[in-house]
Amino acid sequence: xxxxxxxxxxxxxxxxxxxxxxxxxxxxxxxxxxxxxxxxxxxxxxxxxxxxxxxxxxxxxxxxxxxxxxxxxxxxxxxxxxxxxxxxxxxxxxxxxxxxxxxxxxxxxxxxxxxxxxxxxxxxxxxxxxxxxxxxxxxxxxxxxxxxxxxxxxxxxxxxxxxxxxxxxxxxxxxxxxxxxxxxxxxxxxxxxxxxxxxxxxxxxxxxxxxxxxxxxxxxxxxxxxxxxxxxxxxxxxxxxxxxxxxxxxxxxxxxxxxxxxxxxxxxxxxxx
Amino acid sequence: xxxxxxxxxxxxxxxxxxxxxxxxxxxxxxxxxxxxxxxxxxxxxxxxxxxxxxxxxxxxxxxxxxxxxxxxxxxxxxxxxxxxxxxxxxxxxxxxxxxxxxxxxxxxxxxxxxxxxxxxxxxxxxxxxxxxxxxxxxxxxxxxxxxxxxxxxxxxxxxxxxxxxxxx
Numbered sequence: 001x002x003x004x005x006x007x008x009x010x011x012x013x014x015x016x017x018x019x020x021x022x023x024x025x026x027x028x029x030x031x032x033x034x035x036x037x038x039x040x041x042x043x044x045x046x047x048x049x050x051x052x053x054x055x056x057x058x059x060x061x062x063x064x065x066x067x068x069x070x071x072x073x074x075x076x077x078x079x080x081x082x083x084x085x086x087x088x089x090x091x092x093x094x095x096x097x098x099x100x101x102x103x104x105x106x107x108x109x110x111x112x113x114x115x116x117x118x119x120x121x122x123x124x125x126x127x128x129x130x131x132x133x134x135x136x137x138x139x140x141x142x143x144x145x146x147x148x149x150x151x152x153x154x155x156x157x158x159x160x161x162x163x164x165x166x167x168x169x170x171x172x173x174x175x176x177x178x179x180x181x182x183x184x185x186x187x188x189x190x191x192x193x194x195x196x197x198x199x200x201x202x203x204x205x206x207x208x209x210x211x212x213x214x215x216x217x218x219x220x221x222x223x224x225x226x227x228x229x230x231x232x233x234x235x236x237x238x239x240x241x242x243x244x245x246x247x248x249x250x251x252x253x254x255x256x257x258x259x260x261x262x263x264x265x266x267x268x269x270x271x272x273x
Numbered sequence: 274x275x276x277x278x279x280x281x282x283x284x285x286x287x288x289x290x291x292x293x294x295x296x297x298x299x300x301x302x303x304x305x306x307x308x309x310x311x312x313x314x315x316x317x318x319x320x321x322x323x324x325x326x327x328x329x330x331x332x333x334x335x336x337x338x339x340x341x342x343x344x345x346x347x348x349x350x351x352x353x354x355x356x357x358x359x360x361x362x363x364x365x366x367x368x369x370x371x372x373x374x375x376x377x378x379x380x381x382x383x384x385x386x387x388x389x390x391x392x393x394x395x396x397x398x399x400x401x402x403x404x405x406x407x408x409x410x411x412x413x414x415x416x417x418x419x420x421x422x423x424x425x426x427x428x429x430x431x432x433x434x435x436x437x438x439x440x441x
Contacts, residue, residue, distance in 0.1 A: 012323075012324060013323045013324065013327070013356070013359075014356075016324055016327050017327055017352060017355075017356040020327055020328075020330075020331050020348075020352050021349055021352050021353070023331075023345075023348075024331075024334070024345045024348035024349035024352060025345060025349060026345070027338075027344040027345030027348065028344065028345030028346055028348075028349065028405060029345075030344070030345075031344040031345065032343060032344065032345065032346065034408065035345075035405070035408045038408045038409060
């Protein structure tokens with residue numbers, strides 16, 4: 001206290017000068033329109049810059065959460081989309097209780113391979129999240145594969161790039177259906193088999209899921225026809241370029257067909273007994 | 274004591290009136306604004322306590338500000354002048370310092386001393402005044418030019434006044 005007092009007395013001239021000068025400047029920016037406008041401008045430039053920097057920093061910190069939100073939002077939109085698609089196509093027997101119904105569960109890819117004959121993908125969702133074997137998996141650009149094994153927190157997926165999987169597919173618009181087979185060579189090309197010779201098919205036609213199995217809703221993109229040959233005069237040999245680039249996949253949706261059990265029970269009564 | 278007190282009050286009033294009524298209306302070539310009212314602070318006795326110097330400067334600046342409708346502008350500049358005055362006096366003191374009872378005038382310490390003393394403090398005053406008036410960094414050279422010319426002009430008038438008005 002005494003030191004403070006001594007300090008004040010010793011420097012009274014400087015302190016008084018600063019005090020009065022402060023008052024003068026307060027008067028200046030308070031009562032002179034040009035000077036106050038200048039101060040306002042500078043203050044806003046400074047605070048604006050600071051808040052810009054802090055906002056971008058905070059945005060960066062919350063990127064993960066925002067990504068998660070976006071994925072959930074996507075899943076929700078997919079859900080409503082599949083509902084509307086269904087209700088538009090099958091209006092004749094729409095019935096709020098029994099119409100087939102697909103639920104989309106977002107998942108991240110944590111393991112992936114494209115260069116083997118039997119490739120697998122590992123996802124970060126498992127039985128805790130309601131995943132069961134044999135569920136379909138789709139990505140942002142179309143079909144991915146089918147869930148094979150499930151643990152508590154993870155599941156493995158057999159992608160189209162696996163010589164065990166033969167997903168059903170159809171030619172968009174003409175509706176002739178067959179199945180997809182991967183020859184095990186190029187990770188971007190698959191074959192469409194079992195299309196009858198009288199079907200009209202052109203290069204550039206879109207191939208999509210047929211919906212005749214319970215795993216996928218109909219109309220999910222698979223790829224585009226890039227080459228058509230007739231093999232031995234009996235079969236089409238159709239090359240399809242996959243719309244999904246399996247080398248840069250990061251997140252996918254697992255499809256839960258809520259009414260699958262009921263449908264399979266009806267279709268295979270003996271095995272499900 | 275009372276007599277000199279009244280004399281300074283009188284000086285204060287005369288200088289402020291001269292400034293706001295006459296010199297505020299002079300603006301030669303758009304550059305030169307003489308601010309002769311600072312003479313009041315220059316002529317205060319050597320013995321004036323430093324805090325009183327500051328209060329005088331504040332009062333003087335504020336009065337001129339109120340008449341020229343620029344609150345704070347002249348006040349900040351006169352405060353700087355008052356703050357620097359003791360240091361400038363010490364800087365220009367002769368070896369013997371200042372005699373008690375003498376005043377900072379041409380009559381006591383000569384023309385050269387008075388001119389140096391005046392130009393230094395007037396420059397400080399004008400510098401802050403013009404900077405605060407323009408209040409931005411652009412056009413610095415233009416402003417410096419104005420400051421220097423106005424300093425010369427104001428100093429000329431102040432020094433001349435010492436020979437024609439404050440002759441005693």
